Amino acid sequence: MKSHRHAEKGERMEWNDIIVEQEKDHDQHRGDDRVGIIDLGSNSVRLSVYKWAEGRLVQIFTKTETVGLASYVDSSRNLTEDGYRKSEDILVEYLKTTRQLGVTDVSIIATASLRNIENAPHVLRQLEARIGRPIDLLSGEREAECDLEGVRQIYDITEGVVVDIGGGSTEVVVFRGGRSELALALPIGSLTAYLDHVQGLTPTLVEVEDIAEHVVRELVKNKIPKDLKLPLYGVGGTLRAANKLVNGVMLHDVANKTIDAGDLKRIARMAETQPKILLLNVIREMPDRIHTIFPGITILRTIARWVGTDVIHVSAFGVREGYLQKRLTAD
Structure with a gap:
């Protein structure tokens, strides 16, 4: 597979859930920065x-x-x-x-x-x-474009695929030469996948297959190119939660901000063979996502396989930051 270089920008892209700063002196932006x-x-x-x-x-x-x-x-x-x-x-x-x-x-x-x-x-x-x-x-198109703008604040990139798995939709952007070729929202997200396909707390093997088939139908319907072999960038809460779960279960460094497709496969296998251990990790780290994390991971795995990538780079910035960046630089 073709190698792609990318570099993270800046020095203050923290991943802390809550960061509070007090600034006494600052430049003014409409009276406040x-x-x-x-x-x-x-x-x-x-x-x-x-x-x-x-x-x-x-x-x-x-x-x-x-x-x-x-x-x-x-x-x-x-x-x-x-x-x-x-x-x-x-x-x-x-x-x-x-x-x-x-x-x-x-x-x-x-x-x-x-x-x-x-x-x-x-x-x-x-x-x-x-x-x-x-x-x-x-x-859906504007949301996807804002996702791309957010990712660009973290990574110095000119080509790739951006995916944002929300609760009710999944945004996908394909960009090359610094320009987006396709930006849209698939009408399936981690919560709607759970509501539409899962009967219990977590999906069975059959339900996982149902979710994956649903995602593939949407990828085909929306003409998302297959086997792009481009780097994949993930944004949003589902991606951050998946990153956190993989780091914890696979004993990776907590600062690691990539998800290996092989690790996602191992997580899926654990859901079959060691469900209690996996669920305990979810309960400890992200109890509010216990019903959505596995549908979300299924969506992510399906898209990663479709575009032909083995690694997902998880971005700290996404739709919110992209929206503000566009708005503030346009003022």
């Missing part, structure tokens, strides 16, 4: 705050809550009243946090959580009226 973003996702909702300096984002605070909005969608593909209340409550709470932090420049984005529902226009109007702020509902 801090910017925030709330990402209303299908599985989790995240608030992130960054310092914006010299055209770069440095994360200083992040908070995540698992809400599982995709599980509040009824048979007519409408978000239920309970789902609306969950969305409203978390947005109100996070905006209160930004006020406590003194951050006034806050963007709010929604992805498959609202993109995949029939009553999205009504829900958006209601939420925006309640919180008094606009919510930017990203199309």
